[in-house]
Amino acid sequence: MQRINVAIIGWGNVGRGCKRAIEESKDIVLTGVVRRPASLLKNLDELKNTTVVSDIQELDKVDVALLCVPSREVPEKMKMYQKLGICTVDSYDEHEHILDLKQDGDLSAKINKVVSMTACGWDPGTDSVVRALMKMVAITGKTTTTFGGEKGGRSMGHTVAVKAIPGVKDAVALTLANGRGKHKRRVYVVLEKDANEQKVAAAIQKDPYFKQDPTEVLFVKDINKYNTLHHEGDIERTAMEVHQQYTVSGDNPDFTANVMVSCARACINAMAKEEYGCYTLIERPLIDCLFGATLEEKLAGY
Amino acid sequence: MQRINVAIIGWGNVGRGCKRAIEESKDIVLTGVVRRPASLLKNLDELKNTTVVSDIQELDKVDVALLCVPSREVPEKMKMYQKLGICTVDSYDEHEHILDLKQDGDLSAKINKVVSMTACGWDPGTDSVVRALMKMVAITGKTTTTFGGEKGGRSMGHTVAVKAIPGVKDAVALTLANGRGKHKRRVYVVLEKDANEQKVAAAIQKDPYFKQDPTEVLFVKDINKYNTLHHEGDIERTAMEVHQQYTVSGDNPDFTANVMVSCARACINAMAKEEYGCYTLIERPLIDCLFGATLEEKLAGY
Numbered sequence: 328m329q330r331i332n333v334a335i336i337g338w339g340n341v342g343r344g345c346k347r348a349i350e351e352s353k354d355i356v357l358t359g360v361v362r363r364p365a366s367l368l369k370n371l372d373e374l375k376n377t378t379v380v381s382d383i384q385e386l387d388k389v390d391v392a393l394l395c396v397p398s399r400e401v402p403e404k405m406k407m408y409q410k411l412g413i414c415t416v417d418s419y420d421e422h423e424h425i426l427d428l429k430q431d432g433d434l435s436a437k438i439n440k441v442v443s444m445t446a447c448g449w450d451p452g453t454d455s456v457v458r459a460l461m462k463m464v465a466i467t468g469k470t471t472t473t474f475g476g477e478k479g480g481r482s483m484g485h486t487v488a489v490k491a492i493p494g495v496k497d498a499v500a501l502t503l504a505n506g507r508g509k510h511k512r513r514v515y516v517v518l519e520k521d522a523n524e525q526k527v528a529a530a531i532q533k534d535p536y537f538k539q540d541p542t543e544v545l546f547v548k549d550i551n552k553y554n555t556l557h558h559e560g561d562i563e564r565t566a567m568e569v570h571q572q573y574t575v576s577g578d579n580p581d582f583t584a585n586v587m588v589s590c591a592r593a594c595i596n597a598m599a600k601e602e603y604g605c606y607t608l609i610e611r612p613l614i615d616c617l618f619g620a621t622l623e624e625k626l627a628g629y
Numbered sequence: 630m631q632r633i634n635v636a637i638i639g640w641g642n643v644g645r646g647c648k649r650a651i652e653e654s655k656d657i658v659l660t661g662v663v664r665r666p667a668s669l670l671k672n673l674d675e676l677k678n679t680t681v682v683s684d685i686q687e688l689d690k691v692d693v694a695l696l697c698v699p700s701r702e703v704p705e706k707m708k709m710y711q712k713l714g715i716c717t718v719d720s721y722d723e724h725e726h727i728l729d730l731k732q733d734g735d736l737s738a739k740i741n742k743v744v745s746m747t748a749c750g751w752d753p754g755t756d757s758v759v760r761a762l763m764k765m766v767a768i769t770g771k772t773t774t775t776f777g778g779e780k781g782g783r784s785m786g787h788t789v790a791v792k793a794i795p796g797v798k799d800a801v802a803l804t805l806a807n808g809r810g811k812h813k814r815r816v817y818v819v820l821e822k823d824a825n826e827q828k829v830a831a832a833i834q835k836d837p838y839f840k841q842d843p844t845e846v847l848f849v850k851d852i853n854k855y856n857t858l859h860h861e862g863d864i865e866r867t868a869m870e871v872h873q874q875y876t877v878s879g880d881n882p883d884f885t886a887n888v889m890v891s892c893a894r895a896c897i898n899a900m901a902k903e904e905y906g907c908y909t910l911i912e913r914p915l916i917d918c919l920f921g922a923t924l925e926e927k928l929a930g931y
Contacts, residue, residue: 351768426925446931453762455931457875459915460755462930463891464877464884466653466920470930569879569887573759575766577871582766585871589765607931609919613761613911618768623728628764628772629748629757629909 328620332358333591334389334413336404338368340483340556341418342395344584346377352588354618359386389413390598391591395584397487401445405432405605409439414594416587418448420484421535425451425607432605442597443605444590448583449575450474452608454562457573459609461564468566471508479503479513480558483579488536489514494522497550502558505541512542515553556580589616630922634660635893636691636715638706640670642785642858643720644697646886648679654890656920661688691715692900693893697886699789703747707734707907711741716896718889720750722786723837727753727909734907744899745907746892750885751877752776754910756864759875761911763866770868773810781805781815782860785881790838791816796824799852807843809865814844817855858882891918 331354335342338360349357359378362368368379380386392408394401394417401419408415409432419428425446432443446452454472461470474480485500497517505511514531518524528544531537547553559576575582590608596615597606608616619625633656637644640662651659661680664670670681682688694710696703696719703721710717711734721730727748734745748754756774763772776782787802799819807813816833820826830846833839849855861878877884892910898917899908910918921927 348768422931425931426928451931453766456758456762456915458930459919460758462920463915463918464751464755464879464887466650466887569884571879572876574874574876577766577873582871585766585768607916607928609915609928609931612913613758613765613915614909616765617761617911618764626728626909626911628760629724629727629753629911 328354329595331355331390331591331595332388333391333393333588334358334383334386335360335393335395336383336408337395338362338374339395340580341584341587342393343373344581345393345395345588346373347581348585348588352618355588355591358389361386361392383408383411383413391416391594393587393591395587397491398484402428402431405443405445406435409435409441409443412439412441414441414591414598415443416447416590416594417443417445418452418583418587419446420448420451422451429605429607436605437603440601440603442594442603444593444611445605445607447586447590447608449558449577449579449586450560452583452586454560454575456608456613457562461562461571464571465564465566465569468564468569470562470564472560472562473504473508474510474558474560475502475504476559476561477504481555481579482512482558483583485512485514485536488534489516489531492527492530492534494519494527494530499550499553499555501553504561507563510540512537512540514542514544515547515550516544517548517550518546558582592616592618630656631897633657633692633893633897634690635693635695635890636660636685636688637662637695637697638685638710639697640664640676641697642882643886643889644695645675646883647695647697647890648675649883650887650890654920657890657893660691663688663694685710685713685715693718693896695889695893697889699793700786704730704733707745707747708737711737711743711745714741714743716743716893716900717745718749718892718896719745719747720754720885720889721748722750722753724753731907731909738907739905742903742905744896744905746895746910746913747907748909749888749892751860751879751881751888752862754885754888756862756877758910758915759864760866763864763873766873767866767868767871770866770871772864772866774862774864775806775810776812776860776862777804777806778861778863779806783857783881784814784860785885787814787816787838790836791818791833794829794832794836796821796829796832801852801856804860806863812842814839814842816844816846817849817852818846819850819852820848860884894918894920
């Protein structure tokens with residue numbers, strides 16, 4: 328069996344989830360974790376048997392770098408690793424910029440003869456595949472995607488965006504369903520000492536992640552009681568006789584991490600065919616993401 | 630825009646659904662319907678503006694033949710059209726023989742430099758894509774697929790199989806959910822004059838489509854009150870923290886027909902890359918099945 332050597336770039340919830348996913352995947356080996364400076368992760372129990380470095384070039388052979396960093400760092404990191412001849416996988420989630428990222432990354436991937444899989448998380452990612460299926464089944468229908476349900480679920484992208492705002496010490500951003508395909512946001516924030524509530528709330532509400540939805544900002548002393556990793560989503564498409572519904576409920580970082588780790592296989596399969604480039608999930612054969620030594624194993628349960 | 634010329638082979642429920650799907654698809658043109666002998670369809674109102682022939686060679690250029698015939702005729706028909714240099718799409722549904730059909734058809738497709746998309750209906754087909762996604766998201770989980778719900782839905786493959794049994798004048802086979810991933814079957818049969826109820830029931834119960842499930846056979850005078858085109862399915866996968874569920878409810882022949890017509894695009898895209906062969910849906914990029922003149926259009930809603 329071909330084993331794929333991967334490095335995890337960044338050590339947040341998705342990075343941790345990738346480590347768990349790799350441990351469940353017989354064909355994938357964790358070469359190390361990259362975090363600058365590596366000393367930040369020095370005493371973590373969860374990494375005591377893992378190599379941690381500040382620079383990927385300190386590691387042995389790496390086939391694929393899993394970019395477990397905030398979306399806004401993905402474009403730069405993708406190109407940095409491509410230039411080193413390393414494939415990348417990311418779960419970039421800014422829907423309106425995916426095409427730009429893909430086209431830019433595609434050029435650089437081709438020059439450096441590598442493969443990047445982009446926007447490969449939950450949504451965009453597996454949800455995008457389902458929406459593609461729905462377009463096939465119900466040709467002239469309308470698709471809506473609703474996240475968060477009634478109770479709300481933690482959005483990783485939104486939480487990361489809030490944490491980057493000056494004056495924010497810690498935060499959790501929840502997404503709540505607000506009618507078909509519409510959402511509202513609820514953000515719990517622990518302020519830095521001396522930070523100004525009004526300024527922070529205004530900065531959140533005008534951030535691109537939030538500006539299009541009603542957003543409530545609540546200031547709290549302790550974030551832990553508002554925290555959750557759970558999320559759920561509903562994709563529906565209705566067209567004449569056909570009504571399709573897809574409900575997914577899961578632990579958001581692990582969900583995303585599992586998809587990313589599976590996509591490391593897609594990189595290696597594309598490399599073998601010399602199909603260098605930057606791809607979204609619907610642009611590659613899904614079978615290339617599945618574990619299995621033979622076609623029969625991969626098609627099992629087809 | 631490149632227009633794809635397709636022919637519909639056979640004129641049952643799926644063939645009719647394909648005609649409707651083609652009419653909704655701006656990039657696909659119906660060249661004609663093939664039914665031997667064509668005279669059988671001569672006076673049908675629904676075909677009054679459509680060319681109907683006994684042999685595909687009587688038609689103008691055909692890029693893709695949509696094999697809207699019973700599954701058991703698919704292997705022979707696929708190879709027949711491949712030899713004429715025509716791509717094929719089918720919704721072959723005998724799960725346990727898909728790999729054989731694919732490998733056999735792949736060889737013949739490569740020799741004849743064509744592309745065949747096989748097992749591209751609802752299940753196998755779009756459900757298979759969802760099961761592949763689920764394997765990515767929940768690595769060590771268990772997937773179950775349950776069709777029919779409580780009220781039951783009409784299974785096309787099972788209905789066609791019953792109709793082929795000697796002594797059966799007309800029939801409808803319903804699939805009913807019978808616990809997680811298990812099914813029971815209910816078959817309504819109108820007998821030919823002088824046919825024997827016991828013999829027909831025994832033949833149905835030992836048919837490969839039925840022998841593994843509890844099957845009730847009911848003899849009726851008029852099939853119409855038991856008929857329905859509706860069907861619904863539930864795919865679930867549970868693994869540790871992740872529970873995914875996918876519920877689809879639709880009009881079975883139209884659902885299948887829409888998927889098949891979308892797969893005509895996948896044939897043409899693979900032909901353009903000279904990637905001759907016989908593929909299941911998870912072996913090709915899904916984007917190749919979508920309508921759209923540009924990458925931007927195809928990725929819209931990604």
